Amino acid sequence: MPARIRLVIGLLVVVMLYFSPIRGPIQAADPDxxxxxxxxxxxxxxxxxxxxxxxxxxxxxxxxxxxxxxxxxxxxxxxxxxxxxxxxxxxxxxxxxxxxxxxxxxxxxxxSVGGVMVAGNSPAQTLADLKHSKIAIAGGPLDKSWLILQAYALKNGMDLKTSTEQVFGAPPLLHQKALTGEFGGIVNFWHYLARLEAKGFRTLVSVNDAARDLGLDPxxxxxxxxxxxxxxxxxxxxxxxxxxxxxxxxxxxxxxxxxxxxxxxxxxxxxxxxxxxxxxxxxxxxxxxxxxxxxxxxxxxxxxxxxxxxxxxxxxxxxxxxxxxxxxxx
Missing domain, CATH: 3.40.190.10 (Periplasmic binding protein-like II)
Structure with a gap:
């Protein structure tokens, strides 16, 4: 067979192998x-x-x-x-x-849930000490943590909603404002509260403790x-x-x-x-x-x-x- 024909056939074989679906090891399909x-x-x-x-x-x-x-x-x-x-x-x-x-x-x-946090130097020791203070609440008035804390306060003789001023807002914004001392207390998502704790803030009442006091399973x-x-x-x-x-x-x-x-x-x-x-x-x-x-x-x-x-x-x-x-x- 002439060398030129052998070259053409060889090239055709290479092309066919390249485009062949079975070339190389067969890869297993990813699971659904x-x-x-x-x-x-x-x-x-x-x-x-x-x-x-x-x-x-x-x-x-x-x-x-x-x-x-x-x-x-x-x-x-x-x-x-x-x-x-x-x-x-x-x-x-x-x-x-x-x-x-x-x-x-x-x-x-x-x-994971949060609670009410206050600055490390806050004089507040109980929720009653937040009377007339501003409380920041992430998630809006229907935030589950805020609702549980209200129920806990009512059981213990305090209407948290009427005796404090609530400030609702986006979690990161409230977090930044809390660091400036703008609020007497803050209720935020747990990971923002963890960051505040690292800055010296402390938990006044945890949602877990409030739930337990209300007879709920925390x-x-x-x-x-x-x-x-x-x-x-x-x-x-x-x-x-x-x-x-x-x-x-x-x-x-x-x-x-x-x-x-x-x-x-x-x-x-x-x-x-x-x-x-x-x-x-x-x-x-x-x-x-x-x-x-x-x-x-x-x-x-x-x-x-x-x-x-x-x-x-x-x-x-x-x-x-x-x-x-x-x-x-x-």
Whole structure:
């Protein structure tokens, strides 16, 4: 065969092999995805990053796709519109939506809550000492922590709402203003309070202590992963895998300090003190893994309905059935 023809045939073979779908080792397809919509700078990202870094998603039969968004409204739109399979929210919202017929369920994520904090040099020793003071509250008048604190104060002889001036605003703005001494006390999300504690602020009354005084179970995780019921039913193995990955990530973060060093850049801790407080706060919020007690949850919901009314719980008068998903050994 002439050399020229051999060259042409050789080139054709190379081209055919290059475009052949079977060239090289066959790559296994990634497991089916689970898409989660989260706030871009939310603390849940610490857990999700741990899942991804350690390959806990693939090890449990799914591929985690994190969709960071600018706000909770955008996350809910993505979830409701089918752009995400999971949303991070509280179970009171899930109960409200279930009461209207929405088939949503809740998988616990965190029991971290805050409280009322005051500056380290504040003379206040009890809530009564905040009378006539300004109290900053993140999350608005229907913030669950604020409602519990009001109920606690009423039980102990103080109308917190009428005896103080409330200032509502965005969490980061209130945080910055608190550092200037503008408020007598502040109720904010736990991670902002952790940063304040690192600056010398102290807790006047924690939401956990207030809840316990009211006969509520402070260990009920308020925040969790929200999913549609049909997604859970149609992809039960994937959901169980997600729950297992979440548990494994929490175990790493609970026991391994080096895992936190890796997360430090995304935690945005101002200094070592803030870093340690954030780490401790996250660990304190890890649920014990037990199923939520439905009676305890019903008592909690009834108080929220009593204090927040229809604005908070919608048409629900009692806790609807099926709020808490059972994935077997959460």
């Amino acid at each position: 995805p689970i898409r989660i919509a989260v706030l871009k700078f939310g603390t849940v990202n610490w857990e999700l990053d741990t899942i991804l870094h350690n390959g806990l998603d693939k090890a449990n039969g799914f591929t985690l796709e994190v969709k960071p968004l600018a706000g909770s409204a955008a996350a809910k739109i993505a979830f409701e519109g089918g752009e995400a399979d999971i949303l991070v929210s509280d179970w009171i919202w899930v109960a409200r939506r279930r009461a209207t017929g929405a088939d949503l369920v809740f998988l616990p994520y965190s029991k 260990d009920i995780p308020l925040l969790g992963y929200v999913m549609k019921g049909d997604f859970v039913r149609e992809h039960a193995d994937r959901v169980r895998g997600f729950a297992a990955a979440s548990r494994a990530a929490k175990k790493i973060l609970e026991e391994d300090d080096t895992a936190w060093e890796r997360l430090r850049p995304i935690m945005k801790a101002e200094d070592d003190a803030a870093f340690e407080k954030l780490k401790a706060g996250f660990r304190a919020g890890i649920p014990d893994g037990q199923a939520v007690d439905p009676d305890a949850a019903a008592r909690f919901f009834n108080l929220m309905a009593q204090l927040g009314g229809e604005q908070l719980v919608g048409t629900a008068t009692t806790l609807p059935d099926g709020v808490f998903v059972d994935v077997g050994g959460w």
